[in-house]
Amino acid sequence: MLPLPTARLTAHLTTLGALLLLALPASAQLSLTNGQHTLDISGLVTTFYNQRFYKPGETDFKKNRFGLRDAQLNLEGRIGSRYEYRLQVDFADIASTTPDPENPPILDANFTYKVPHAVDITVGFGKVPYSRSSLVPFTYSPYFQRAELVRGGIFGRRDLGVTLHRSLWQQRLDLSGGLYTGLAEGSLSTGDNDARGNLEAVGRAQVSWPARYRFRDIDVDHVPIPMIAIGLNARYADKAVTTGDDYQLVTLDGRRTAAGFDVTAQYQGLSAQFEAHRLRATPRDPNRLFAQPTTYFQAGGFVGQLNYYVKPAHLIISARYEDFNLNDLVAGHNRRLSAALGYRLNGWNSVIKAQWMHVLQEEPALGAVNWNDQVRVGWQLMLQ
Numbered sequence: 001m002l003p004l005p006t007a008r009l010t011a012h013l014t015t016l017g018a019l020l021l022l023a024l025p026a027s028a029q030l031s032l033t034n035g036q037h038t039l040d041i042s043g044l045v046t047t048f049y050n051q052r053f054y055k056p057g058e059t060d061f062k063k064n065r066f067g068l069r070d071a072q073l074n075l076e077g078r079i080g081s082r083y084e085y086r087l088q089v090d091f092a093d094i095a096s097t098t099p100d101p102e103n104p105p106i107l108d109a110n111f112t113y114k115v116p117h118a119v120d121i122t123v124g125f126g127k128v129p130y131s132r133s134s135l136v137p138f139t140y141s142p143y144f145q146r147a148e149l150v151r152g153g154i155f156g157r158r159d160l161g162v163t164l165h166r167s168l169w170q171q172r173l174d175l176s177g178g179l180y181t182g183l184a185e186g187s188l189s190t191g192d193n194d195a196r197g198n199l200e201a202v203g204r205a206q207v208s209w210p211a212r213y214r215f216r217d218i219d220v221d222h223v224p225i226p227m228i229a230i231g232l233n234a235r236y237a238d239k240a241v242t243t244g245d246d247y248q249l250v251t252l253d254g255r256r257t258a259a260g261f262d263v264t265a266q267y268q269g270l271s272a273q274f275e276a277h278r279l280r281a282t283p284r285d286p287n288r289l290f291a292q293p294t295t296y297f298q299a300g301g302f303v304g305q306l307n308y309y310v311k312p313a314h315l316i317i318s319a320r321y322e323d324f325n326l327n328d329l330v331a332g333h334n335r336r337l338s339a340a341l342g343y344r345l346n347g348w349n350s351v352i353k354a355q356w357m358h359v360l361q362e363e364p365a366l367g368a369v370n371w372n373d374q375v376r377v378g379w380q381l382m383l384q
Helices: 007-022 091-095 184-190
Strands: 030-033 037-054 065-079 083-090 106-114 120-127 158-168 173-180 200-209 227-239 254-267 270-283 297-310 315-325 334-346 350-361 371-383
Touching (some): 065 091, 065 371, 083 091, 158 184
Antiparallel strands (some): 030 037, 037 065, 037 371, 065 083, 083 106, 106 120, 173 200, 227 254, 254 270, 297 315, 315 334, 334 350
16 A cells, blocks of 8 residues: 655645545536646545444444545546546545555546557556456445455455456447556555566456446436346466455465456346456465465355335435355355445435445454444535
């Protein structure tokens, strides 16, 4: 993750971001143009209250708190017909002392060159084309937090590199792939690659029917015909460093491959998503193999989500189940059940969200959490 700036720099950046955000009207994106160059300025503010129901014997209740999840400034621009760029910064995370892989201080810093009738070439820092759940923007979800499997603690969601993207068949077929540093969000703070100097290769293909399917989970339009999208992803890296605060899986000292598939569908306000991933790790550290007669271990799992949008009431109802295994050489699985409500006061621009999460089962040998249930309630305001 990014090293923390000095207190003075943090204060200046936070003040600048607050002033820029306050200068934006709450439901109108600010656009500047000189004819050739267009700049759109937008932002996001999200605040919440979190309540955990701890296991017996716990004495540290610091997670029962108010929190500022987002104080984002987003700059998107177009220069002529060939160039696009995006810079997205979250001042709430710049000031935070607790790194969040789902929401780092810099979310995007990249530009795209559009080759006519060929490919779009994106260079810089941003999301890598892996996992549909990761690619769905947080602002279009009733949840405050993605499922644990896909929120950035098991595989990296963002990195520095180059991405090639091509849409075909009237945007029903979407192809993306690229090469990246392979250090995920940590690529910005290290300055260099790891000692092996290898890159990570990532690719994704998605096909939709009968029309283009955007990266959205909720069918707020109540589409009149059934729609479906199927995606496949894969990634490979051979690194010399292990990272990942909770699970030590984001990067691995050794070879690491991952593959996954996802299916999503929607019709008349009802929508559903299913996503599965399998990771194979060949570590250089024998301790990761728990003295078992093998050279590798596997991790992964699946997430299933069901949603309904009550259009007259502007209400989103959602339920989610996830099952993930951090190491198949250790007995046990992690299983969690979540539910969410979202009330759209002004489309997605203003949404009140409530999320409940319950831990059904854990992998105790790899470290258990100290709570059984968690409730989070808050408000999202998009300045666009």
